[in-house]
């Protein structure tokens with residue numbers, strides 16, 4: 242069902258209207274009316290949106306990696322556009338819009354204004370072949386040779402990074418424990434000054450469930466036994482850091498480097514563990530176990546599932562029958578207990594977008610984004626205070642000019658570019674777009690071209706009340722879990738950077754459980770850059786055609802190729818089962 246035909250509800254427009262307008266498109270007004278709650282809840286909505294502003298004042302989630310003493314916190318938020326303000330107003334004090342593609346933006350907004358009907362294939366996966374891959378039956382997943390009776394010792398893991406990096410670390414640790422016949426102690430998460438989240442495994446994932454799903458594969462304990470605890474792991478030489486293992490180490494590396502320590506001391510500690518186990522070559526049962534860990538053993542705790550399902554229901558507005566993805570992610574909380582009548586009315590489709598355009602990424606890329614001298618100066622000073630190692634490395638590297646970086650596809654997509662891609666694909670102006678993450682670099686000045694084309698931007702902060710978010714407030718990883726859920730369950734998921742861990746894990750999950758009905762859009766940055774160099778001359782039809790072709794090619798999910806992540810692309814015999 243299309244948004245325009247939804248029954249109108251008496252919510253004042255101005256209360257819910259986002260910044261920007263859909264050009265001359267008046268009938269698709271930019272209110273959120275009809276999006277979420279029923280009439281009886283209007284008061285709640287009013288309160289929600291009233292309180293909205295304050296949410297951003299709180300020390301909320303930090304997708305923003307690096308602390309910056311220079312950050313000024315914007316202290317007052319007057320309207321809902323404030324979702325893009327906050328600590329990211331690091332640079333643009335005046336917040337005048339920054340555009341790189343005025344001509345294309347104008348073409349896009351008049352094209353969207355004329356757009357009557359979206360193509361029906363926008364919300365589905367184009368390649369039906371993918372449907373022959375399915376999650377394996379539980380028992381097939383458990384077809385590992387079985388765990389060894391004798392344990393060679395204990396493996397301690399301290400995972401670094403945020404939610405998604407930790408997830409990869411956990412499953413890599415499971416595989417390593419199996420490989421070394423070791424007992425895994427439930428991984429610890431390192432506290433970082435960047436994420437500022439003290440959450441531990443059990444605050445995010447269901448510990449008991451994790452242990453029980455993997456019980457036939459490896460031994461897992463909650464803590465080291467007392468006689469081991471007294472050992473000074475570092476002093477006995479059993480601490481393993483990134484310096485001891487290459488980045489994508491093989492099973493041979495682990496046997497050679499880690500096993501002797503484990504046998505000698507009965508314990509090893511992987512400190513700052515992350516991406517330290519490569520994907521190939523690895524015995525097939527290890528791949529299978531990794532896959533089982535990522536897709537079957539890790540369930541969010543009920544606290545996250547509960548609020549996550551609330552978020553998903555509000556984004557969809559009505560309770561539709563839960564999909565396999567919903568059930569896997571949210572368990573019983575997605576059950577349809579109420580509102581059968583409402584359910585029959587169908588749901589609103591929404592797109593989730595992970596816009597990886599935060600200041601750390603922007604500065605690190607060394608690219609330029611149309612902001613001129615000020616931008617150059619600000620990003621330079623950001624690099625100086627946050628990336629001294631990068632600057633050191635650059636001294637010896639051959640210089641690549643910003644335009645060349647752009648041409649080679651190494652620049653993160655700006656909100657403007659992301660909006661142009663969506664417009665090129667033909668998503669209507671009224672499309673509800675869930676924005677994952679936050680603290681867009683440049684704030685409103687950067688979001689303006691985006692909201693001009695797509696004003697209906699939704700986030701967890703404006704879909705959930707302050708009260709609902711309160712238990713998560715100081716826990717950036719738990720907040721990130723809500724974004725993870727919203728992206729994984731969205732009708733369409735669009736990423737801007739296929740290298741980001743969130744995008745990669747979410748797209749893998751959608752492939753695994755999505756039953757071929759969970760399309761993911763992956764722009765090819767190099768091809769996009771080539772198309773956009775013609776921004777001064779290209780006509781809209783040609784632009785659309787080339788964007789569509791680019792996205793379609795990214796949607797071909799073939800069998801995982803050698804060395805590629807099984808978390809991102811589970812379509813291979815070691816992970817999924819081929820349905821005949």
Ligand SMILES: *[C@@H]1O[C@H](CO)[C@@H](O)[C@H](O)[C@H]1NC(C)=O
Pocket residue numbers: 317318319
């Ligand atoms: C909020 O709005 C009021 C009245 O429109 C204005 O005086 C005030 O400066 C605004 N605050 C900010 C931070 O924009």
Ligand SMILES: *[C@@H]1O[C@H](CO)[C@@H](O)[C@H](O)[C@H]1NC(C)=O
Pocket residue numbers: 260261318319320322685
């Ligand atoms: C509300 O958003 C509009 C659109 O960006 C902006 O021009 C205006 O300054 C904002 N209002 C306040 C008071 O911040």
Ligand SMILES: *[C@@H]1O[C@H](CO)[C@@H](O)[C@H](O)[C@H]1NC(C)=O
Pocket residue numbers: 388389390391393420421422500
């Ligand atoms: C692990 O146990 C299996 C079976 O008990 C044995 O074949 C294998 O060699 C052991 N591997 C290591 C690294 O101890």
Ligand SMILES: *[C@@H]1O[C@H](CO)[C@@H](O)[C@H](O)[C@H]1NC(C)=O
Pocket residue numbers: 633634636637
């Ligand atoms: C840069 O190159 C010089 C000479 O080739 C070398 O001595 C120096 O260690 C290099 N510096 C870095 C940071 O790699």
Ligand SMILES: *[C@@H]1O[C@H](CO)[C@@H](O)[C@H](O)[C@H]1NC(C)=O
Pocket residue numbers: 711712714715
């Ligand atoms: C969050 O942390 C701040 C300071 O660190 C503390 O004052 C506040 O009570 C905490 N809030 C919650 C909901 O835990």
Ligand SMILES: *[C@@H]1O[C@H](CO)[C@@H](O)[C@H](O)[C@H]1NC(C)=O
Pocket residue numbers: 341770773774775776777778
């Ligand atoms: C946009 O087009 C102009 C020519 O009209 C070109 O000089 C510029 O490099 C293009 N911008 C980008 C980012 O490719």
